[in-house]
Amino acid sequence: MALGRYDYERRYRRRFWAGFAKFGLFAAVLLGVGLFAYQMGIEQLKGRDVTLREEISTLSRQKAELELLASQMQHAARTAEARAAELEARLQREVPSGELARLTGLVSERLKGGMDPNRLAFVIAQVQAVRNCQPAETKRFALATPLLKSGNRSTSFNNGAVTVSGEGQSSRNAQGNPESWFDPAQPVTIKIAGMGGKDTVAKGVLPLHQTVVIDNTEYRFTFAPGARSFVEVTADRCPFP
Template sequence: MSYGLYDHHRRYRRRVWARVGKAALWLILLGGVAGFSYLVGVEQLKSREGSMQEELAAMIAAKDKAERRAQQLQQIAQTQEVRANELEIRLQREVPGGELAKLTELMARKLAEGVNPERMAFVIEQTSNPRSCVRPETKRFVLPTPIYKGANTQVAFADGTIIVTGEGVPARNEGGNPEAWYDPTKPVKIRFTDAAGKVQETEGVLPLTHKLITADKEVRLTVGAGARSFVEVTGEICRFP
């Protein structure tokens, strides 16, 4: 009887310990699963944090880039505004308005119609308000050449305050030899000397025109070819201003 009772108690303890072992095994298994889940969660959090930091850095870089671009656009806008103001000022200064615009349009139309621009310039040059002038006077002199530098090679206007002289290219005879008189088909040099000794010179094929201001007078001189060796100078003297 005592043997059977002992065996019963031993089997009972075995079952108890088996249950305890199973419970402990389950606890260990659950602890492992929980630990693994915790580690996985930590790694996910770390990965998520790293991704968020990268995203934040990218957003900050994009913000800085946008601010720099905005500053560049602002500078470009300011530069364009300054250029626009300069162009507006230049346009107002250079594009004619009022009566000048009408005259510009008229000249453009006349040029398109084939009017000679030199003739138009001459007409404009001769156009002025009424002036107080004396009767034009014409004088002539022998135009010097490298071969002839004799007498009667200058004339005076405005009470002797303006001296006109010059130099021409010698004409050539049929044999090609130079003559003493100038060739009116070649350019000449005409010099104008005022009372102060100041010399002005104009050059070209005759006729030539020149204007001088001396004291209270405006002197307009036209130099044209005359008889052989001579040039004729017409002087118009007007009050100035």
């Protein structure tokens, strides 16, 4: 009986210590796995930290480069704006506009046409702001139409030195039929003829304005509708230049 009890207790102790050894081995394995996983996590964190630091360094460098580029572009934009303002101011100073541009164009046309620059300069220098002009003179004449071309269809100025005539489109009645007198709402053709000189033609809807120089005299004409079939002509006559 004593021997049996002894064997039972010894087997119990062996099972106890065997179970304890297995638990210890399992705990050691579990601890090892945990330590390995922890170490791996530390290494990954270190790797990510290094990567993040490199990315931050790269982004910081790119940010600095972009800021430098933006500063350079702003400087270039300010320089371009200043240059544009300077060119615009220079353009306004040097390029004629308005009446000066028109006069510059006329001078250029005369020079291209072969006029002597010295003669042109002399004519411009002789022009006076105050002019000794004759009083304006107003006359009228009947404008010729396709249905009425006979009779006196002109008038003259300065004792016949200048003759003015013209023609227009026939006016139409309520039925649409043409009449003898001209239609003032339609374009007309005015001819200014000097004795032995070249004719000047003005075209358009009345009123019209035309300036001509004949025999050292400048004529400034204004043509306006008058009584039915008539055109009123007002002429200023001044010495030229």
